[in-house]
Amino acid sequence: MADSEAPAKAVQVKLVLLGEAAVGKSSLVLRFVSNDFNENNSPTIGAAFLTQKCRLEDKVIKFEIWDTAGQERFHSLAPMYYRNAAAAVVVYDITKASSLEKAKAWVNELQRQANPNIVIALVGNKLDLITDGTVASTAAVANTQTETEAEPVIDGDGESAQDGQAASDDETSATQPETTTTSAAVSGESLRQVTREEAEAYAKEAGGLLFFEASAKTGKGVQELFTEIAKNLPIESMMPKTPGAGGAASGTAANRRAAAGQAGNGGPGNKVNLADGAANKARGGCC
Ligand SMILES: Nc1nc2c(ncn2[C@@H]2O[C@H](COP(=O)(O)OP(=O)(O)OP(=O)(O)O)[C@@H](O)[C@H]2O)c(=O)[nH]1
């Protein structure tokens, strides 16, 4: 956290989140951007746009995050959000096997149609729903450089970035985890439907995707996820040449506007949160 240096130019990084409905995409973003969690997060409609600035060594990275809607009816909008993205976070729910299959489909689509240099991270979310045995080993990989360890549960009252609307498909897991959290502590691994080994093996096979297990609820692994993405980006080649110029791999203003125009909840769903804000102080400043 080298501060008090001349303000570095931010490298803009367009990042998209993809994955089945209710796996916790918006929750991961909320944790990353505002260090908050909402037990009753509403399904995303269209997409939401958020930003977060991070410092990585002497570089400042501004993540421009497109949090897409997982419901199938929004699938056709996705290319607009992953086009020109420098990074993608493909999320599944470790307590729902079918969500890994959906994640694989997203990875395939990205590998066929997105920027060929895109950095893809596969993330198994809801790690808090299983007990500690595997949790410890899970975090070990990502814990290379931050002191961000398992944070205590922070149950915020933070507003969701999305407007709620009854989701027609695949909503059951949105409510199920809350009712099973307590029993998970008793039943141990029983809620886990995707082993770390299986998902990690797939991540390797699929061309060396970054792989994490995380919990948006506790914050475990979230910081590490974005840090590792930042470290895997070709930052030097993305540096703006002149003040105000966008990074090569980031979305252009025109793209952003185009995408924002299509987002179903472009108004209240848009939320900007810069790293200088209070949200980051708890974690020592993002990356
Ligand atoms: N226990 C637990 N619940 C979580 C976690 N992350 C999200 N949830 C819950 O899962 C539900 C769905 O979370 P969202 O973040 O809205 O999921 P999403 O992937 O954005 O869903 P769509 O916007 O519909 O695609 C909400 O009730 C969250 O509170 C987590 O890490 N642990």
Ligand SMILES: [Mg+2]
């Ligand atoms: Mg969402």
